[in-house]
Amino acid sequence: MKAQALHGHLDALLLAVLERGALHGYAIIEALRVRSGGALDLPTGTIYPALRRLERAGYVASSWSTVNGRERRTYQLTDAGGRALAGERTGWREFSSTVGRFLGPDQPPAPA
Amino acid sequence: MKAQALHGHLDALLLAVLERGALHGYAIIEALRVRSGGALDLPTGTIYPALRRLERAGYVASSWSTVNGRERRTYQLTDAGGRALAGERTGWREFSSTVGRFLGPDQPPAPA
DNA sequence: CCTTCATAGGTAGCAACGCTACTTGTCGGC
DNA sequence: GCCGACAAGTAGCGTTGCTACCTATGAAGG
Numbered sequence: 005m006k007a008q009a010l011h012g013h014l015d016a017l018l019l020a021v022l023e024r025g026a027l028h029g030y031a032i033i034e035a036l037r038v039r040s041g042g043a044l045d046l047p048t049g050t051i052y053p054a055l056r057r058l059e060r061a062g063y064v065a066s067s068w069s070t071v072n073g074r075e076r077r078t079y080q081l082t083d084a085g086g087r088a089l090a091g092e093r094t095g096w097r098e099f100s101s102t103v104g105r106f107l108g109p110d111q112p113p114a115p116a
Numbered sequence: 117m118k119a120q121a122l123h124g125h126l127d128a129l130l131l132a133v134l135e136r137g138a139l140h141g142y143a144i145i146e147a148l149r150v151r152s153g154g155a156l157d158l159p160t161g162t163i164y165p166a167l168r169r170l171e172r173a174g175y176v177a178s179s180w181s182t183v184n185g186r187e188r189r190t191y192q193l194t195d196a197g198g199r200a201l202a203g204e205r206t207g208w209r210e211f212s213s214t215v216g217r218f219l220g221p222d223q224p225p226a227p228a
Numbered sequence: 229c230c231t232t233c234a235t236a237g238g239t240a241g242c243a244a245c246g247c248t249a250c251t252t253g254t255c256g257g258c
Numbered sequence: 259g260c261c262g263a264c265a266a267g268t269a270g271c272g273t274t275g276c277t278a279c280c281t282a283t284g285a286a287g288g
């Protein structure tokens with residue numbers, strides 16, 4: 005899968021991954037790869053700037069820890085980040101159902 | 117809905133609209149608005165350059181016709197465009213199921 | 229007659245976003 | 259000592275869609 009199509013949804017993905025618990029950058033990349041079944045293999049040059057963007061926005065908070073001489077910056081979701089994630093989920097649902105209407109419904113929104 | 121999230125999927129949408137029959141630019145905008153239930157209201161500055169991009173790529177062909185002194189450029193899907201659309205559909209399904217895995221149809225995957 | 233609106237097509241320049249390529253540094257295995 | 263995996267980061271680029279404009283016709287309203 006071409007990752008460039010992520011445009012605009014990467015932030016939501018990152019927040020979603022951090023929802024399950026704080027992780028450091030490298031671990032986030034791995035979590036994305038594993039949870040997507042290998043479909044998402046994002047380069048560090050994509051992740052780190054995105055995390056800083058999220059931190060500037062106040063959606064994640066970071067803290068340094070040194071493990072075996074390795075500097076790790078661990079990111080965790082803030083309250084604002086959680087709220088943002090909820091909004092992103094709603095936005096995603098709208099977006100995917102709208103585009104899906106044109107590109108063929110792949111998962112017709114199951115009526116609750 | 118913020119339209120900027122379309123990134124990377126606009127071309128697919130345009131091809132999908134033209135799949136049902138040739139239309140001129142303005143009509144394409146209306147078709148998108150109507151079929152999306154108003155969610156997609158794209159400015160001309162988005163559509164026209166996109167159509168030219170698709171034409172350069174050989175996915176659509178255009179022809180001029182003058183109707184009541186109005187110049188209309190009608191776009192229609194080419195064979196290559198149809199094939200591209202099929203690919204875009206597949207890509208969309210992959211993309212949406214991948215992102216959906218993180219953003220959930222609704223809730224974070226409940227521990228079954 | 230003239231203005232305004234809807235139709236119709238278009239361009240220029242901008243900003244956002246993710247990517248490639250590169251750099252720095254530690255640790256473990258050869 | 260060197261290479262590769264881990265870990266974090268920066269610089270610069272290209273694509274993409276957006277805002278803001280411009281041109282032009284026909285219909286409606288004053």
